[in-house]
Amino acid sequence: MLKFAHLLRGIMGKSCFHCGIEFENESFVVDQKDFCCIGCKTVYEILSEHELHSYYDIEKNPGISPLQFVGKFDYLDNKDISDQLLEFDENGIQIVNLFIPNIHCSSCIWVLEQANKLNLHIKDAQVTFPKKTVRLVYNSSSLSLKELVVLLASIGYPPKINLENKNTEKQVTDRSLLYKIGVAGFSFGNVMLLSFPEYFEVSEFWLDQYKPVFRWLMFAFSLPVVFYAASDYFISAYKSLKKGILNIDLPIALGVFVLFTRSTYEIIAHTGQGFFDSLTGLLFFLLVGRYFQQKTYAFLSFERSYKSYFPIGVTVIKDGMEENIQVKDVKKGDRILIRNEEIIPVDSILMKGNAEIDYSFVTGESNPIHKALGDKIYAGGKQKDQPIEIQAIRSVSQSYLTQLWSKDSMKNQEKSQDFALTNKISKYFTLVILIVAFSTLGFWLWWDPGYAAYVFSAVLIIACPCALALAEPFTLGNLLRIYGKRGFYLKNGQVINRMAEISSIIFDKTGTITANDQSKIHYHGMELNTHEQALLKSTLRGSNHPLSRQLYNMLRSQNILTMDDFKETAGKGIEATFEKDTIKVGSASFLNHKAATKVENTSVHISTNNNYKGKFVLQNMYREGVFELFKNLSKHYEIAILSGDNAQEEENLTKRSPSGTKMFFNQKPEDKYNYIKDHQKEGSKMLMIGDGLNDAGALKESHVGIAVSENVNVFSPACDAILDASKLKDLDKYLRLSKMGVHIIHLSFVISFLYNVIGLSFAVTGNLSPVVAAILMPLSSISIVAFTTLSTYYVSRKLT
Amino acid sequence: MSVIYILISLSIVIAVVFFTAFIIAVKNGQFDDSHTPAIRILFDSESKQKQTNKYNKSKNK
Structure with missing residues (x-):
């Protein structure tokens, strides 16, 4: 085998001013700046024409090379489709919220929010970076949704529109957790302030006089915490009881309930100040823990089905007229126009054009497949050449690919979201606590019945598994963040x-x-001389076949010759003549060469003047x-x-x-x-x-x-x-880190059990004063949070 | 009436003011997107700076 290294691409040259891609081909130059393609150049010109140069000052090479989009958004002219996308449409003003995956840096935010400079009819544009969306307010009488989308696409920000963001409609963001944290934090702070004087247990005239006021105020502050902020825990505990499961929310709800009733009883009976401080503090920490592990990646979607992959609308040809319809309305027998880079939405038969279908997403086969007229094309492929016309032979939902999703197995069981580890532990935890509580009750009923109820409730209070409940959300929440950064x-x-x-x-x-995109190209055969190399490169230049493009980009630049004769046979190869020399590039059968290889490799064979030279073998790059x-x-x-x-x-x-x-x-x-x-x-x-x-x-x-x-x-x-x-x-x-994470959770469980043993020793002996509870309970929560946070960071630092 | 009642009610009123401010902020979506506004505020100052720079330059001429 002869490696043709010197033929392959050498050291790369210029880099594009707009998108930063390094390239070698002849560049487009404007204002002494190099651009890799006409698209990048156009974007630069559009931006500079509207005095939006600052785009390039904020970040270096911020742009994204615009893709071909001619006709791609035609379906937005269909009123049914556009109506579903619009958030607001009245009095000539329309508001639309578009998802633009290309938003990636601060320059993107800047240029999109300056959209009104690009087109006067855009009134306002606002980017939400974490979700990668832009909300546009515009004058619909002078600018249509399609024109707006095309404008965005032309500056390199094509919105992604599909059935999925159509269905999700206007999502109401759930802010109830923030409200609950606010309520709990507000009450916690005030209750702490009010309960402070009584911690010292001094009998003083002044303090004694105002005790009832302070206590009833604390009671008042704890009401919204118990009945609003803690409601989720009660609901979850009730649901788990109904199902006969002992989950972690059950002991929490029990603890909150006992804390509240006993504290209320104490202030009514004037026996003490209650545990309102511990109660509010506990809920505040628990809710913060919940908020912390709620980290989600708003711009990513984990629930996508084929629908989000397919376009929202297609162009159908009816009686020689093009018409845009929704993809779900495609019927058997419809004639559909598919442009370059568009997805085939339905199983169909090729009627017209040269089809090079890229099935990489469906089958994993990496190179495009050529289809002849009358061939069956399965949904899910992507056309890689000139526009084609196909005739649907099924409806969208009955296609081979989409049927995969209608299988029962694809719909069923949502994997459990509960905290599996905690729930496993909490089953035993709850049982142990109840046993301890009741045996203490029994002991005190025999020893000193007057104290029994007091001790019994103290055990339930101190056993409240706040540290246990915090260990898992904080560890996992933190690891999510660490993974996300990597x-x-x-x-x-x-x-x-x-x-x-x-x-x-x-x-x-x-x-x-x-x-997907990178392939290694090896050359097997006789060495090509400089003239033949130039011939090859010049021949490939005229072809649009993906393999030709790939090979063309890999070859070192040569003097470009203008071929005298050029003939491309679709899906087979190219034959070209320059002066006296002819060159044939293509499949083995096209060159009449007997392919000796057993397995069909992806290869391009070369012959000059009917002498077989060799072949380029494209190999997947690992x-x-x-x-x-x-x-x-x-x-x-x-x-x-x-x-x-x-x-x-x-x-x-x-x-x-x-x-x-x-x-x-x-x-x-x-x-x-x-x-x-x-x-x-x-x-x-x-x-x-x-x-x-x-x-x-x-x-x-x-x-x-x-x-x-x-x-x-x-x-x-x-x-x-x-x-x-x-x-x-x-x-x-990452897998090792997940194992370490589980170890950390186990360790935290051990620590929180130690706290519980200390707390229970106070409670069982009847010595649990509000001060002890107020110190022990937040201390255990905070130390667990600190332990999980620090140890996850330490472990991840060590591993990666 | 003892002064303690006035002090306590004052402290609660202040606390309630901050609490309502927080609730209003949440309601208005202040906590929905904490990233973009942080970047956006930098743009404004930058474009103003540019304008003043231009102004200064033309003045110098």
Whole structure:
């Protein structure tokens, strides 16, 4: 084999002023600035024309190269669709909230909020960065929704519009937790102030005189805490009792109830000041803990189905007229126009045009497939060439791909969101506490009946598992944040618990352990001379086939020759002539070359003047550090690779993977799903790592499903976690961290039990004074919070 | 009436004022997005600065 390294791309040259991409081809120059493509140049010109230069001052190379979008948003002219998107539409003013995944830096916020400078009819624009949305107010009589969207797309911010954000409508943000924290904090502060004088238990005339006032004020402050802020705990405790489960909210609710009734009794009977301070403080800490672990990634969606992948509308050709309709209205027999980069929404037959369908998202096959007229095209593929016309043979919901979702298995069981560990412990905890409380009651009834009720309630108060309840949310909440900073976004904290239980790991191949866009190109055959290289490059230049483009970009720049004759046979190859020389580039059959390889590789064959020269073989590039990762993982886990691709890579993979790695090729989506299902039935806990719709079933069925994505905003199938592709190599560390997290929770449980033993020793002996409770209870909560926070940071620092 | 009643009611009134301020802030969505406004405030000052710079330059000429 002869490596054709010198043919491949050398040191990269200029970088684009707009998007920062490094490129080598001839650049577009404006104002002495280099641009990689006409799109970036246009954006620069639009911005500078409107005096929005500052865009480039805020961040370096902030732009995103605009994609082709001609005709892509035509469906917005359909009133049914646009009405569903608009938030407000009256008196010529429309308001729309658009999701723009490209929002990524402060320059983006700046330029989008200056949208009124780009078009006078835009009244106001406001960006919500965490959600990556922009809310636009505009004059609908002079600017249509489609024009607005096209304007945004032309400056590199195409909104993502799909059935999903259509369905979610106006979400009312839930702020009740913040209100509850406010109420609890307000009451806590005031009650502490009012209860302070009595801590010292001095009998003094002045203090004695005002005691009742202070006490009744504390009572008044505790009312909203018990009846409003604590309501969630009572509801949850009631629900769990009804189901016959002892969850963690039950002892909390019991504690709050006993605290409140006993304190109220004490101030009525003038026997003491009660425990209002502990009561309000406890709830304040618990609610803050809840808020802390509520961290979510608003801009990510973990519940996506095929709907969010499909366009919202398509162009249908009826009687020679183009018409935009909603995708769900597509009927069998409709003729649909599909443009470059558009998704095929429904199983159909190719009627017109040259179809190069990229099924990478459905099957995992990385290279586009050529389809001839009359061929069946399955929904979910992406057209990669000139516009085509197809005829639907099914409705959208009956297509091969969408049927995967209508299976029962895809709909059922939402994985539990409760704090599994805490609930497991709390079952025993509640039982132990009740036993201790009742045996103390029995003892005191025999020893000193007058004291029995007092001691009994004291035990229940001090046993209130606030430290226990805080340990899990704080540890998991903190780990979520740590993971998030490292490009690993989890749906919720429970995923960490499940990750710690994993016994085997299943990888998808294409797009997961290999990169989608990068391929390594090897050349096998006779060396090409400079003239032939120039010929090849010039020939490829005229072709739009994805393989040609890929190869063209890889080859070193040459003098571009203008070919005398150029003929491209769709899906087969190119034949070109320059002066006396002819060159043929394409498949083996196109060159009449007998392909000797057993397995069909993705390759481009070359011949000049009918002499076979050799072939370029495109090989998937494995992501950096993948095999290192396999090696590390194989020490603790079983590893398997399920690929939708053919077996051409088997040899290479076997050689590079640790022994014992199972490999399966030509796996259909159902095969992957069944593989996971069968093995989980046997008791193993599986971690599935995939990227495409073909993995969706497996991701959903597995114990933990992780979607790998190069751009976490764009699309990922329904999953438990989204992993930034560049961080895949750190997966073993993330898994170790999840195990450490579970250890930390266990340790916190031990600490909180120690506090409980100390507290119970006060309570059982009848010595629990309000001061002891007021010190012990917040101390245990705060020390647990401090312990979990510090130890998670320490562990994550050490591991990654 | 003892002065303690006045003091306590005063302290509660002040506390209630802050509490209502917090509730109003939550209601108006002040806590919904803590990131964007923090960036936005920097833009305004920057564009003003630019204008003054231009102004100064033209003055100097």
